[in-house]
Amino acid sequence: MKAQILFILCFIFNVTIAKEHYQFRHLTTSDGLSDNEVIAMLKDNEGFLWCVTSSAINRFDGYNVKQYLKTEDGTNLSTSVSQILIDKDNNIWIERFGYYFTYNRERDLFVNAQPLLQKYQLHSGANLQTIITDDHNNLWSYNGETMKVYSFSTQQSHTIEDLPENITFFSVKKDKLFYIDGNNNFHITDLLHKHTNVIIPLNEVLGTEKFLSYKFYVDDNLDIWIYSSNTEGLWLFSQNTKNTWKLRTIGKNTLLLKNKVISICEDNFHKIWIGLEYDGISIYDKEKQQHTHISQNLSPYSLGSNKVWCFYYDDENTMWVGTMRNGISYYNPHFFSFSKTMLPSTYDTSCQVEDHEHNLWIGTDGDGIYKVDPNGNITTFKKEQNNSFSNKINCMHVDAQNRIWIGTYLDGFGYYQNNCFHQQPFSDKFPRNPINNSIWSITEDNKGNLYLGNLKCGLHIFNPETGYFHTFTPQNSNLLDAHVMNVFFDKKRSVYMATCNGTHVLNTENHEIKSIRHNSKKSQFIQDTIQNNVYMDSRNLLWMGGREGLTVFDMRLDTIYYLNKSHRLEGNFVRGITEDNNQNIWVVTTDGVTKIEIQVDQHRHGYTFHCLPYAKNDGLQTSDFVHNSIYKSQNGHIIVGGNGGYYDINPNTKYYKNISRVIFTELKVLDTTINVDSLYSHHKILSQNIELTDKITLKYNQNTFKLSFSTMDYVRTHDIRFSYRLSGTSDQWISLESNYIAFNNMAPGTYELEVRATNSGGLWSNPSTLLIHIEPPIWLSIYAKILYLLLVITLFSYVWYRKEQKHKRRMHYKEMEFEAKKQHEIDEMKLNFFTHLSHDFRTPLSLIIAPLEEVLKTHQSEDIKPNLNIIHKNALALLNLVNQILDFRKIEIQEMKLHPEKGDYIEFIGDIIKHFSVYATTYQITLTFEKEIDTLSMAFDKDKMHKVLMNLLSNAIKYASTPGKITVKIWAEDEKVFTSVADNGKGIEDNEKCKVFDAFYQIADEKSSYGSGIGLHIVKELLSLHHGDIHIEDNLPTGAKFIFYIPITPMEQIVETECHIQPTEEEMVSLESDGKSENLDQNTLLIVEDNQDLRLFLSDSLKKEYHIFSAVDGLHALSILKKEHIDMVITDIMMPNMDGIELCHAIKSDIKISHIPVIMLTAKNDIEPLVSR
Structure with missing residues (x-):
């Protein structure tokens, strides 16, 4: 190729x-400064920055500015304050028109300094001209003639002798007094040896006019910098020998030649900061003899104004620069982690x-x-x-x-x-064209092969020596996406690729590509599929950066970690990743830079990650970083690309201030700042400065408040994090995003507030504590609670008393109930006894009455008939009494049933009255019957109504006068029929009218001693069965009238009750029944009766008409029935061994004898128990 x-x-x-090199932060009116014309500054021992402006005294705590506008006596501090200084006792002094004031820390205000000046035996009053402090912070005063000094170490003052008059400017440093007299002669006095050995005539040496007013600054080498606000230029006098000083040049600096010098200050690096009237600052390096000019420019971190007025250099190497146009600019070499x-x-x-x-x-x-x-x-x-x-x-x-x-x-x-x-050029197989010619990342393996990530066409392998070129795409490999954003060779024959469809790894030996989607267990999955960067660190942790943060894959432990903004990562869109020489990971995102410190987690056998984010507060002038814009240089520095330049970061540079404590700086209640001794809602909250306060007390309606605090760290303020813990609410430390806590509607009580802070290195300070007491409202105060307690005790005592009384009553009621129960049991026993006795009486009475009636029928002897009638009469009375007792018992055990029948109620009552008329005549009593209606067809229980009327008539006859009159009257009204029985007897007292219907109650009368006391009770109960009632009225002029009623029930509404017995061929009849049996001529009759007398009486009575067999019980009767031909059986019910019911059941169950009729005799006066069986 x-x-x-x-x-x-x-x-x-x-x-x-x-x-x-010099990047400033700023404090201006937008931060709370009273105005931007700064005259003087200092920091006190607590760390507050005090600033004098043209309109107020300002105090800055790193977050907020507090303004002091007046002194204790009302002196206005808004104008003409020209000086501020601090002594060794942390007293802050200010001067206004020649008068001095000091800051009272406890009361948080400025007071007249006269008492303190007198205490220190310094000049005071109108003669005082100037106060300064030396390098030991001792106080020096001058009144135009003499100079005094107060030493805080010896706590004594003394006067400096042999000084010229009219000293215009003086300073003390390293036990030497430097001053200029009225003739512009510069003097240096050795305070230890008490002699002046240097006198420099400034006008002569400097060649200036006599009227110039000079100032000077003495640096750490005792070099003297002389300047004047009346003319341009700066002069330096250096100590040539022990006793001689020489004027030196300060380089060829045209700025100093054409500008007036306003203020001078030296830093700890022996650099002299020179404030110029209109041209900013000139910094002179004495060692290099070089000047650096600083002026205002468009950068947000430049000097705030070129008109510099004053300097203050603090113990944290911060240079505070006061300007006359734009407040304070302050510089510290550790302000920013990055310099661009x-x-x-x-x-x-x-x-x-x-x-x-x-x-x-x-x-x-x-x-x-x-x-x-x-x-x-x-x-x-x-x-x-x-x-x-x-x-x-x-x-x-x-x-x-x-x-x-x-x-x-x-x-x-x-x-x-x-x-x-x-x-x-690309290979012939992969021609060069704009679509596929965007190379996004390049790496190299150990064989010299280059791996190129293509934006749209996958991964290229290129060997520059051999010309070998190969491309991996989704079409010819396992690569899932052709957009390869980043490639990284891990020195282990693997190339990692970040693509828009996850991270892939290429084996450089066999060219096999695998996608990394999850750990080997498939228990964790990579959440961000679009990956921008990939990096393998020295721990063999694979870092993958996407658009949702970082994914860290520990392949050794098969664990995946996730880091994003919630973990303090400075942004989620990752642009680049690298590692420094300390094994810390540096990540650049679209929002900033993050340093990630990695520690081994001994408990979980993995890693923990601590993110330290850096952004604009750290000197980054851009936050929109681009792809691949991070790199580690050969010297270990981290290079981060920015707009128009780059940042060179030394990872070994750290600034961690040891935070001593958190200081409370302000208290606000409902947005109102609380000052010392001020009243809020007529309540003084602070009696001393909040900084010195260990407890505050608030009213219940002042429970919404805000507490501000600071660490006085002006260098890395943005790195400070606060947390608090409030006893009584939680034991956990709660993180804060600001330097204050706002409490809303705190409940009354006492709380201990602890506040702590962490510095930029993550070290926590010791907590500062403040007790907060919220007073309860008056209704919840201690006095109210005592009153409530007394009320509760009283209420408890009353409740206890009532409970005891109730308990006593309950015990009394229980005792009465027990007694009543016992009495009832006794009554039951008595009643049962009389009931059983009554049952036992009925059989003998039947044996008395029946033979007696036979005798009365057959024997008509006039001699014995009256006696027989008396016997018969009393036997019937005794039988009636027995029946009453039995009726009462049935009422008590609620076995009395109503058996209504159809009938004429008027006719029924009339028949009873006719029967009783003969009986009443024997007592010379006239019985009259009055009726408003002649006939009334209705349903009623004739037997029970018969008993009601019989009892009332018997009672009336008993209590009527002799001769007497009884009137029975009937009338109908409102679907009810009323009946009254009135006599002309003595009558009944009103207090006894409601008692006569009670069981066993008897009127205290000689006639009542013959009664049982249950008759009227039975009457009331029988009427209640009819849904009726009875009451008593006076029968004027004398006597008593009983009036009762029952509802008129129409005939068609009558329903036969379960106790009504339909007549059958074999009907049971009692001895009291009026029914007569058929005449059975010489039929065989079996009489079954356990009572021998009754059995013999029945046999004798029936033997004339029947052939009689007799048996003592049911078993005996069954044996006779099996042997003899019996036509009828007459049996008692209550018998031993086998009673009459069982006998009847046995007869009717045997087909051989079931045809035999059975007549059952009973001493009971009701047939219901028989039917129920």
Whole structure:
């Protein structure tokens, strides 16, 4: 292949590279400064910068400016403050119209300095002219005649003797007093030996006019710099011998000859900063005897104004420059991590390489190539007119033979060697054309083969010695994308390619291409498919840069890491990657530069990554970096291309200030700045400066506030990060994005606030602590809480008392309930006893009444008949009492059922009254029946209503007068039928009317002693079954009237209850039934009864008409039924062994005897229990 040699050198010129050594930051009115005319500056021991302007005293903490406009006594500080200084006790002094004021740190205001001057025994009052401090910060005062000095180490003052009058300017340094008298004679007095040994007549030596007013500056070598605001020029007196001084020249500097010098200051590098009236600053290097001129230009980091008025040099090597037009400009060599080397070009720097002679080759994006030699001389290579080689340089590479290989945009690639450019033609198989001639990246393997990434046509392999050329595309290989953005050879026979479809790796031995998509376990996947850069570092970590950040692949541990802006990467769009000699990774993105420190993670057996971002605050004048614009030079520096130049970064240069502590600088409550002793809502919050305060107390309605703080680091302020921790809310440190904390609606209580800061190296300071007490509202104060506690105790005591009373009542109720229960059990026992006794009485009563009635029917002897009638009457009364007891028992156990029947209610009542009329006559009582209606057909339980009326009539007869009258009246009203029974007896007291219906209640009367006390109770309950009721009224003039009602139920609504028994051929009949059995002539009758007397009585009564068999129980009866022909069985129900129900069931279950009718006898007065079985 024949190489085409092109001579494209257009012009070569040598210049000294212009580096911006002095880059300033600025503090102006836009940052809070009162105005831009700065008169004087200093820093106090706390680190605050104090600045005197033409309108106020300003204090700067690195973030905010606070202005002081008046003194304690109201003196206006907005004009004519000409001096500010600080003594060894950290007292700040200012002078206004010859009067001095000092700063009271505790009260945060300026006060009259007279008491302090008197304390130090210095001049004071109207005679005082000047106060200065020496290099030990002792105080010196002069009143026009004498000079006094106060030593803070000895705490004594003394007077300097033998001084001339009218000293116009003086200074003290290294135990020497320098001053100018009224005749412009310069004096130097040795304070240790107390004699003046140098006198220089300035007008004579300098050849100036007598009326000039001189000032001077004494540097660290005791060289004297003399200047005057009345004339141009600067003079230097150096100590020639011990006792002689010589006027020296300061080089040929026309700036000093044509400008007035306003102020002078020396830095720690023995450079003299000279402030000029209109031409900025001249910096004189005494060692090199060279001047550097600094003036205002268009750069944002240039001097703010050319009219310099004052200097102040602090302990952090920061030079503060006060100007008369644009506030303060301040410089520190550590302000910016980067200094930019400017090129004679306005184009972006796209790539850099260093050849074997340490020449730096810089490609630009449209302005050709620049070569910078080690001496800073620049050679420019640009495209000639009508030449085909492009000025748009994409990439460069230096091979082993020191050839500079160059990849261009649309013009292929070539190399530079021996002062000639050689354009390399493509192979015949891959012809050169604009579409495929954009080479984006070049690398070289250990055999001298070049690997070229093509923007659109894949990967090329080219051997310059043999001419071998091969191209890998998606069509002829496993390459997934033809856009190869970056290539990298890892020294292990692999070439990595960054493409628009992921990262690929080429084995240089067998040319096999593989795509890297995930780790071997497929547990992690590479998220960013569009890759711009690829780099293998010294740890064998593969770095892949895309548009969404960095992907780091640790192939040894098969682990993938991701880094982006959330990890403090300065932007996500990666433009270039390299590694420094300290194994730190440097990444350039579209937004800036990031240094990544890598540490081994012992716990996770992997790596941790700490990102240190750099942007405009670090001196970067551009943030839009281009592809491949980062390179590591042979001396280990990182070269980053920018617009119109490049940045040379020394990775070993660090600035880490040890942050001593965080200082609280301001308190705001609801956007109102709180000053010392000021009232906020009639409440004094600060009694001393917030810097000195360890506790603040706020009202409950002042719980929205803001606290500001600072570390007084003016050099790397943008690197400072704050975090805080608030006890009572969280134990975790919370990161802050600014230098303040805003609290909103804090709950009342006491909190401990801790604030700490980290410097640019990531070191945390010790936390500063502030106690914050939020007072509760009056309703939540301690007194209110005591009151609440007393109220709670009172309430608790009351609740406890009520609970105890309730407990006592409950216990009393339980006791009463227990007693009632016991009484009820006793009553139940009694009632059960009487019930059983009543059941037992009914059988004997039946044996009494039945024979007695037979006797009354058959025996008509008049002698015994009255006695028999008495027996019969009382036996019936006893039977009625027994029935009442049984009815009461059924009511108590809720077994009483209603059995309504169809009937005429008026006729029913009339029949009962007719029956009772005869009985009432025997007691000389007239029974009258009154009715408003003649007939009323309805449904009612005749048996129960019979008992109701019988009880009421019996009661009326019992309590009626003799002779007496009882009136029964019936009427209908509102679908109810009312019945009243009224007597003319004594009546019932009102307090007893509601009690007479209670069980066992008896009126205290001699007649009541004969009753049981349950009759009226039964009446009320029977009426309740009918859904009726009863009450008592007075029967005027005397007597009682019982009025009851039941609802009128129409005939058609009658429903037979479950207890109603339909007549059958075999109907059960009790002894109390009125039904009569059929006459069964000489039929065989089986009587089953366990009571012998009753069994014999029944047998005797029926033996005339029946053939009688008898049995004592059911079992006995079944044995007879199996042997004899029985036509009918009469059996009792309650019997031992087998009762009547079981006997009946056995008979009806046996087909042989199931035809035999059975009559069941019972002492019970209800048939429901029989039916239920």
